[in-house]
Every structure is written in structure tokens, then in C-alpha cells.
Amino acid sequence: MRKIVPLTDIIERDNEYIIISDLPGATKDTLSIDIDKNILTFKSAVNLNGDLKVIYREFEDSFEYERSFRLGNDIDHDGIKAKLENGVLAIVLPKSEKAKPKKIKIE
Amino acid sequence: MWLLPDLNIIEKDFGELYREMNRFFEDRIREYSTNLIPINIYEDKNGDIKLIVPAPGIDKDKINIEYKDNNIYIGIEKNKNIDSQKIIYRRDERISGKLERIIELQDIDPDTIKANYENGILTISMKRKEGIVKKIKIE
Numbered sequence: 001m002r003k004i005v006p007l008t009d010i011i012e013r014d015n016e017y018i019i020i021s022d023l024p025g026a027t028k029d030t031l032s033i034d035i036d037k038n039i040l041t042f043k044s045a046v047n048l049n050g051d052l053k054v055i056y057r058e059f060e061d062s063f064e065y066e067r068s069f070r071l072g073n074d075i076d077h078d079g080i081k082a083k084l085e086n087g088v089l090a091i092v093l094p095k096s097e098k099a100k101p102k103k104i105k106i107e
Numbered sequence: 108m109w110l111l112p113d114l115n116i117i118e119k120d121f122g123e124l125y126r127e128m129n130r131f132f133e134d135r136i137r138e139y140s141t142n143l144i145p146i147n148i149y150e151d152k153n154g155d156i157k158l159i160v161p162a163p164g165i166d167k168d169k170i171n172i173e174y175k176d177n178n179i180y181i182g183i184e185k186n187k188n189i190d191s192q193k194i195i196y197r198r199d200e201r202i203s204g205k206l207e208r209i210i211e212l213q214d215i216d217p218d219t220i221k222a223n224y225e226n227g228i229l230t231i232s233m234k235r236k237e238g239i240v241k242k243i244k245i246e
Contacts, residue, residue: 007200007201007202008198008200008201009187009196009198009199009200009201010196010197010198011194011195011196011197012194012195012196012197013192013193013194013195014193017197020187020201021201022163022164022201022227023163023227024161024162024163024226024227024228025161025226025227025228026226026227027226048147048159048228049147049149049159052149052150052151052157053149053150053151054147054148054149055148055149055150055156056146056147056148057147057148058145058146058147059145059147059161061147061159085164086163086164086165086224086226086227087161087162087163087164087226087227087228088163088164088227
């Protein structure tokens, strides 16, 4: 099956990173996310045409999304959460306590 | 002295070939996304027409579909919905803004056009116009 690399934003905030990826056609049932040796991978097979007859085609209608990112040591793996809504995946990666910015009090 | 933050999330290294493939596909997707709204057109067993448009992360009220003189207009406004909290973009690939497309479809019954938005896919379905058969008498 043809692989498609989904367009992805990565945002950093003080306390977390958020991976936001466009996966139109992906559902909770088809999407999988796993972390193996600090590599986070998400993938989803998508079939948009069912058994319809194609009249005109500009994009692949049967393919697999796949993308991987290596996670830094500053991420709290137990706190990782993901949400899929309207074909957009958001994975929240909280920073570990020691990686969060600290305000230093002047004594 | 300023210490630059490390880029803590970096792409998995599959070697040059994989990066090459990534770039190829990304360029293709980017081309579709920036220039126009990509459309596939299908026909089902009954001869009904189905337009399929990938449109991830759109509010339903930001999708505008109109029909006039055999043309279907599709307008989509995509916002990235990021709150105002201080953020740094480590990677910024997803498209936002207004995307438009007009597609001409002959012999469509405009009263039958229906649209559905699910899982980031916009589906516009419609029936063909019933054929009008008229017998011409030779005088």
C-alpha cells in the first residue's frame, strides 16, 4: 500500500510539546500510535473509495499514513495523550519535571 | 550568554532514501494543499455522483458549498485553532487559510445535492438529471 507522509506541526509550550497531524479519512479504529525505543510512530490505513467507480482522480484514495518522530529525553512518556478529531491528530507530550522552565527567585 | 534550546523532537532517521521519499510525498501533498482543494469524483452503482474532498480539521460552518450554472463551488476556511498562549513552532507544515475550488459538472440535478463532513473528509453527493426523451416528428 502506498505510504503518505502526513503534514505535521510540532508546537512547543513551557510544559509540553504537541504534535498535530492532518490525517483526513483516519478513524480511531484505523489509527495506531506506538512508542518503541523513544521513537513515536503513528499510522493509519485509509480507503476512501469503497467499491465506487472512479470518474476523475487527483489524490490517492487507498493508502497508509505513516510518520515517526524521535522523542527527546525530556518527555514524560507516561503522560502522553492523543486525540483524533475531524481527521486531525493531536498528541500531547508533557515535559518531564526537570525539563520545565523554572523561575529562579532572587534572594 | 544565551543558550539555544535543543530541538528535542527530531525525525526518525531512516537514511537518505527515506528522506528523499518523504520529500517527494510532502511536495506532492503540499502542492495539492496550497494550490487548490483536491477532488476525486466517483460514481456508484445507481449512477449517482460522489465528490470526495480531504479537509482535515475544519469547522462545519467554515465550509461553503454553492451550485450555479453547472458549477459547484467549494470554499473552505482552515484555522489552526491555536490559543494565544506562548508557543514555538518546531515544525510548521499544515496549511491554513482560505481554499477554494470550482468544478463543472454537467447534467446534475441541483435539488439532490447533499453534503456530509466526517473524519476530515467532505463528501458531496448528487444525482444525475433524469434524461428527457423527446421524439421529433419528421414533417
